[in-house]
Amino acid sequence: DAKTTQPNSMESNEEEPVHLPCNHSTISGTDYIHWYRQLPSQGPEYVIHGLTSNVNNRMASLAIAEDRKSSTLILHRATLRDAAVYYCILRAVFSGGYNKLIFGAGTRLAVHP
Amino acid sequence: DTAVSQTPKYLVTQMGNDKSIKCEQNLGHDTMYWYKQDSKKFLKIMFSYNNKELIINETVPNRFSPKSPDKAHLNLHINSLELGDSAVYFCASSQDLRAGNEKLFFGSGTQLSVL
Numbered sequence: 001d002a003k004t005t006q007p008n009s010m011e012s013n014e015e016e017p018v019h020l021p022c023n024h025s026t027i028s029g030t031d032y033i034h035w036y037r038q039l040p041s042q043g044p045e046y047v048i049h050g051l052t053s054n055v056n057n058r059m060a061s062l063a064i065a066e067d068r069k070s071s072t073l074i075l076h077r078a079t080l081r082d083a084a085v086y087y088c089i090l091r092a093v094f095s096g097g098y099n100k101l102i103f104g105a106g107t108r109l110a111v112h113p
Numbered sequence: 114d115t116a117v118s119q120t121p122k123y124l125v126t127q128m129g130n131d132k133s134i135k136c137e138q139n140l141g142h143d144t145m146y147w148y149k150q151d152s153k154k155f156l157k158i159m160f161s162y163n164n165k166e167l168i169i170n171e172t173v174p175n176r177f178s179p180k181s182p183d184k185a186h187l188n189l190h191i192n193s194l195e196l197g198d199s200a201v202y203f204c205a206s207s208q209d210l211r212a213g214n215e216k217l218f219f220g221s222g223t224q225l226s227v228l
Contacts, residue, residue, distance in 0.1 A: 043219030103156040
């Protein structure tokens with residue numbers, strides 16, 4: 001399974017932008033890059049995903065390197081509610097064309113008032 | 114309406130007991146999953162069902178038996194509970210298990226404590 005590497009933790013101040021990096025040097029051409037986050041005492045929540053081009057949605061932006069070996073999740077203005085563990089995940093394809101989400105350790109983001 | 118709901122939220126039981134966790138999704142999805150999050154906070158996939166058919170079984174002990182009576186439900190029954198089964202169990206669903214761009218929707222978790 002293709003692996004991702006993320007920093008264990010990051011800190012930010014409220015109202016500032018946050019750039020969460022992810023390395024995935026063994027990514028294959030068909031792997032989508034997904035980001036989920038897990039708020040305290042809740043289940044994981046979808047944030048964004050992309051394949052080759054940068055993506056924007058109401059929650060965040062995803063910047064994907066041209067060689068696709070790394071990506072960055074961008075929170076444009078961090079709020080206290082954004083304090084969570086952020087997971088960068090590659091969809092792993094297995095037999096029959098099925099795929100599964102394999103979570104790594106993620107990055108714990110702390111947001112300070 | 115909660116999209117993916119699981120019950121109970123908390124489950125405290127003795128070693129050796131048998132217990133079940135229920136999960137229901139009202140999103141009309143074809144695929145449902147069980148994930149386990151241990152004390153170190155790693156989330157590991159356990160099972161996946163697609164249209165009531167078992168697709169993924171991640172070498173989970175056979176004391177764990179998922180049951181999918183219909184597409185909207187995936188229950189997890191655990192026999193002879195052990196201390197190491199203590200964890201938070203998350204149910205999830207998605208429209209399709211084949212599409213790489215599918216989003217998963219997770220429930221809020223069941224915290225199982227085995228004493």
